[in-house]
Amino acid sequence: MNKELEHKFVTELQDNQNIVHKVCTLYTNDRDSHNDLFQEITIQLWKAYPKFRGEAKFSTWMYRVALNTAITLYRKNKKRIDTADYESIIFKIKADEYDETEELQLKLMYKAVKQLGDVDKALVFLYLEDKNYTEISDTLGISEVNARVKMNRIKTKLRTILKP
Amino acid sequence: MTDELELLKKDWQKKEFDIPKLSYEDIHKMIWKKSSSVVKWILIISILEFVLPQFLYFLPGMEDSMQVYKNLGVSRYFLGLSISYYAVVFYFIYQFYLRFKEISVLDNSKNLMRKIIKTRRTVKYYVIFSLAISTLFFFAIIMAIYLNNDITHAFPEIGNRLKDFSPDKLKVTLMISLGIFGLVFIAGLSLFYFLLYGLLLGKLKKNYTELSRLEI
Incomplete structure (x- = not known):
């Protein structure tokens, strides 16, 4: 058995x-x-x-x-935080070359996501896996409304990382 | 931004990461490895915290000190204190067991974190209780020495060795050194406990606050 x-x-x-x-x-x-x-x-x-x-x-x-x-x-x-800081330095310089190619854009997006905190990453991960807000809120134990609010904040946060 | 995130989503879903796929054997080997999760560490440390103080009684010289308590006339209180102490310890162990059993990785993240913190809190209360009892214990012994009129009899070994000392001087010296030892002992233990749990649960607490912040 x-x-x-x-x-x-x-x-x-x-x-x-x-x-x-x-x-x-x-x-x-x-x-x-x-x-x-x-x-x-x-x-x-x-x-x-x-x-x-x-x-x-x-x-x-x-x-x-x-x-x-x-x-x-x-x-x-x-040591995650140190590495993230390091990445963000390189990354912010590179952000000037933004919009050039889709490839580069994706690369920057991945880097930006990796700089997020643990909980934000979890939300983004579920979002990228095409989970709906009901599933996201069930998994993390927060309400659906708050999952949406948090996701919007993450989008803003990502925007500031991408365009400092 | 939304477009960019949508772009990322598309890429993410078709992405096969640049990681060699694990074979059946690789995964099979992994399931028998030991976990090093926070929960496991809490269990190990908590068991040590419950068990280690009990070993103090088996230390060589503990019998001598039992004799000292007798000589100081506190052994009766000591017995009473021990019985209530163990009653409380068992209560804590039972509480710990109940809460530990509630922890499940299948829970949602917030509940899982909350239950781990609750379990840990039980141990924290136990530690505070232990430290309080130790303080009380040191205080009781110091008081007993203070109230004792025949100090050389209570500590025959020390009394014989330090015959030239006046009993009063001996009394004060004993009280001060016990006081200092007690302080160092208790401060050291507290520091150790709180550092240990700070290291262990720092990240978890941060994430829990993050998840709870929105839920008002």
Whole structure:
């Protein structure tokens, strides 16, 4: 039974691993921390798996566990702020070349998102994953109205990062 | 901005990140690794906080001090204090257990954070209680020395070694050194606890405030 559960879990996670990779990319700055966070999320997913029982889609359930692990349970990314500061210096100089190509614009957007705080990142992540505000508010535990308000503030914040 | 975010969204959804895909074996290996989550650390540290003070009684020399309490005439109070102390400790352990069990990664983020903070708060109250008891304990011993009329008898070893000391002088010296030791002991422990939890839960608390700020 246990072996069967194990096999089912690993297969499902393998199929959906892109979601976890995306969370790790947002919340870490180097390959080692990326792998470390991936591992912690995997452990948390596995521990919670017996309670999952297929009530929701595997991927829906993954979002919650992965984000909870990244913003609440995981505590190793201490140097994050320094790196973000560093990035913002380079980034603000480059912002002059704004509008040039779509590629560059995207690159700048990614950098801007990475400079956001943990909670803001979680909102942006769910937004980018095309979750509606009901799902976003359910996952984070805030009201739908506040999820919208917060998202608007994040948009303003991103704008100031992009055009200082 | 909205357009830019929409652009990002499109790109994001088709994006296969520049990360090598993990194989079945990679993931399978991971599920048996040890977690290093905040919750696990709180559990470990809390157990240590409940258990470690109890080991003090097994230290060599503890029997001698029991004799000292007898000599000072406080052993009766000491027993009473111990019984109430353990009653309260078990109450804290029970509360801790209840709250710890409530923590679930399947909860929404805000609830999860709130429950972790609540669990941690139970331990914090326990620590404050322990520190208060230690203070009381030091104070009681100092008082007992002060009220004792036959100090060389209460501390036979010290009394024999320091025969030339006048009992009064010995009394004051003992009281002062115990007072200083007690202060250092309690200040050291408090500093350790609060630093430890500050390091452990700093990020979590910041995120919790951030999530709660809008909800009024």
